[in-house]
Amino acid sequence: MSGICKLGEVAICAWLAGVIDGEGSVFLTRGRGRSPILCLNIGMTHKETIDHIKKITGVGSIYPRPAGAHRKALYMWQTSENEAASVLYCCLPYLITKREQAKLALEFREAKKLFHAGGGRPRPAHSLAQLEELKKQMSKLNGRGIGLDRVSV
DSSP, X not given: OOHHHHHOOHHHHHHHHHHHHHHEEEEEXXXXXXXXXXXXXXXXXXXXXXXXXXXXXXXXXXXXXOOXXXXXXXXXXEEEHHHHHHHHHHHGGGOSTTHHHHHHHHHHHHHHHHHHTTTTSOOOHHHHHHHHHHHHHHHHHHSTTOOGGGOOO
């Protein structure tokens, strides 16, 4: 990943971590192949901030949602898989609110590398089960009203 790691400045990583803590989402969802994928997104109404995030990270896409009758336009920066993991890795020391999700996301990426290792050889069933378990843990962490003290990671 060129942008954020090339810059490598503490202030930029800490600023981005604060934005992720406040406005970001770290989650695992189903990909086209039905195996879970890591996603990271940040949504806000201030387009210039979203554009800046894309510029400093050098990754991701921006998706606009038009304004409605009772809402402002929203801009969503989104990245996934290795790019998302790279951003989370750089921000991890500065994350507070999303720290556990980021740690679990990085664990998920490592497990997924092992799952896909070996090219065309059959993948062990326990590897897929491990990915599914990590997805369940992420869902619990992201659940509303669930305290971190009740989730085993």
